[in-house]
Amino acid sequence: AQSVAQPEDQVNVAEGNPLTVKCTYSVSGNPYLFWYVQYPNRGLQFLLKYITGDNLVKGSYGFEAEFNKSQTSFHLKKPSALVSDSALYFCAVRDGVSGGFKTIFGAGTRLFVKA
Amino acid sequence: KAGVTQTPRYLIKTRGQQVTLSCSPISGHRSVSWYQQTPGQGLQFLFEYFSETQRNKGNFPGRFSGRQFSNSRSEMNVSTLELGDSALYLCASSLGYMNTGELFFGEGSRLTVL
Numbered sequence: 001a002q003s004v005a006q007p008e009d010q011v012n013v014a015e016g017n018p019l020t021v022k023c024t025y026s027v028s029g030n031p032y033l034f035w036y037v038q039y040p041n042r043g044l045q046f047l048l049k050y051i052t053g054d055n056l057v058k059g060s061y062g063f064e065a066e067f068n069k070s071q072t073s074f075h076l077k078k079p080s081a082l083v084s085d086s087a088l089y090f091c092a093v094r095d096g097v098s099g100g101f102k103t104i105f106g107a108g109t110r111l112f113v114k115a
Numbered sequence: 116k117a118g119v120t121q122t123p124r125y126l127i128k129t130r131g132q133q134v135t136l137s138c139s140p141i142s143g144h145r146s147v148s149w150y151q152q153t154p155g156q157g158l159q160f161l162f163e164y165f166s167e168t169q170r171n172k173g174n175f176p177g178r179f180s181g182r183q184f185s186n187s188r189s190e191m192n193v194s195t196l197e198l199g200d201s202a203l204y205l206c207a208s209s210l211g212y213m214n215t216g217e218l219f220f221g222e223g224s225r226l227t228v229l
Contacts (some may be wrong), residue, residue: 032215034217034218036218036220041222042222042223043119043205043207043220043221043222043223044205044207044218044220045220046217046218046219049215049217051215090158094215101163101170101171101212101213102148102160102163102171102173103148103160103218104160105150105157105158105160106157107157108157108158
């Protein structure tokens with residue numbers, strides 16, 4: 001069965017420093033991987049996705065993510081954090097092998113960027 | 116282009132009642148998914164619809180049901196409400212069912228069960 005793990009409940013980083021939010025996955029077929037962000041009292045917003053091709057994926061708001069097949073990881077990164085990046089981040093995997101499609105989300109990681 | 120619209124945004128019910136939530140997807144999107152978000156359980160998949168057919172279902176009791184109409188609008192219903200059903204219910208749409216596109220989320224319907 002597909003699963004997504006986000007090992008950190010919270011990540012704290014100073015503004016201007018690089019940030020990493022970790023994600024590992026387990027799927028039975030090819031992984032379709034996504035990152036979403038949620039601001040307070042709002043729905044989720046799409047940041048970026050990996051379907052195939054280049055292992056480094058660039059997305060919205062300066063975020064990027066690195067796909068590592070051998071480590072089954074898809075970590076979210078940003079070279080220089082902003083206070084406005086503080087939010088809840090979800091990694092997700094969409095599995096297309098189990099007789100249907102569904103998108104499964106990790107538990108979420110709260111990012112706190114301090115000025 | 117209008118986003119995903121969910122109604123109502125907030126509602127309060129008592130145990131034993133039932134509730135119906137509505138979701139209008141982005142124009143042209145034919146797939147609608149529903150999720151339950153709670154602080155303790157995170158985002159839990161409820162079901163996904165495409166072309167008026169439920170294509171996949173999560174591990175929720177039969178009290179949770181849904182449907183999709185010919186215009187792709189979707190509703191979900193929860194009967195015999197329990198305190199534990201208090202949550203933010205999120206709807207998301209995407210272009211098709213078999214594609215690998217991203218989900219577009221509404222702002223959610225926050226249900227409180229007293």
